[in-house]
Amino acid sequence: MSRVGRQPIVVPDGVDVTIEGSSVSVKGPKGELSSRFDADMTIELADGEIRVTRPTDQPRHRALHGLTRSLVANMIEGVHQGFERSLEIHGIGYRAEQKGKSVEFSVGYSNPVMFDAPEGVELTVETRTLVHVRGIDKQAVGEVAAQIRRIRPPEPYKGKGIRYRGEHVRRKAGKAAAVAG
Numbered sequence: 001m002s003r004v005g006r007q008p009i010v011v012p013d014g015v016d017v018t019i020e021g022s023s024v025s026v027k028g029p030k031g032e033l034s035s036r037f038d039a040d041m042t043i044e045l046a047d048g049e050i051r052v053t054r055p056t057d058q059p060r061h062r063a064l065h066g067l068t069r070s071l072v073a074n075m076i077e078g079v080h081q082g083f084e085r086s087l088e089i090h091g092i093g094y095r096a097e098q099k100g101k102s103v104e105f106s107v108g109y110s111n112p113v114m115f116d117a118p119e120g121v122e123l124t125v126e127t128r129t130l131v132h133v134r135g136i137d138k139q140a141v142g143e144v145a146a147q148i149r150r151i152r153p154p155e156p157y158k159g160k161g162i163r164y165r166g167e168h169v170r171r172k173a174g175k176a177a178a179v180a181g
Contacts, residue, residue, distance in 0.1 A: 005065035009050040009073045012080050017050065019043050024072055028079030031120075031136045035075065041068045050076075078136035085133045085145035091160035094152070095128040103131060107152040107162065115148060130165075 011017055015028040024043060025034040037043065041064055042053045052069040054061040077083070089096055089107065097104045103123045105113045117123045121135040121144045131148065135141040145164065154161035154169040163169060 003066075005052055005054065005069045007069065009052075009069065009076060011045070011048050011050060011076060015076055015080050017045055017076070019045055019050075024075065026072075026075045026079050028076075030079050030082050033075045033079055033136060035071065037068050037071070038064050040064065043068070043072065074138045078138055082134055082136050083138045083141045085141055086165035087131045087133070087145060087148055087162055088165050089129040089131070089162050090154065091152075091158075094160065094162075096125050096131050097128070098123075098125040103148075105148075105151055105162070108160070109152075113151050115151065118144065 015026060018025040018027075022039045022041065022043070023034065023036045026032065040055055040061060042055070044051050044053070050072060052065060052072065054065040089105075091108065094107045095105075097106070099114070101123070102114055102116045103125060105115060107113065115123070118140065120137055121133060121140050123144075124132045124134070126132060133141050133145045133148070135144075149162050149164065152161045154163045154167070156170060156172040157174055159169050159171060161169075
């Protein structure tokens, strides 16, 4: 059995789970999510726990087992606590500014870059160099954070750019250091 797939998912207080065949709907204090999963996977709710089981040990079912369990667990965590990714901006003159629901990035281009948050994702600028991406859908939060990072990825020589909080950027020696060594 899958180590991830066989773990039960504890449903916290204040979260309602509705399972109809292969469709799962989760409602909590932060919002509501619903998703359809593969019909081969059996999703059962009993005694405040959700268990995902697979019919056979075929490679396809083994792969879907852990995936289905993780996706359901992420839905429950999202409506209960939500997800957050933080991005840091490094570089002289690089900054972000909140403009309503959008964020304006000044990151070394001739014009500032406006980034509009999609539905279900919230962007907040804590300081001029720190942006938070929040939402209940883990996949959407990660995708928006990746799109923001893609505006100006960190470069290896000076380390300037937009990076995830806690991300380490490997630095390279420049031409002068390479010739002198």
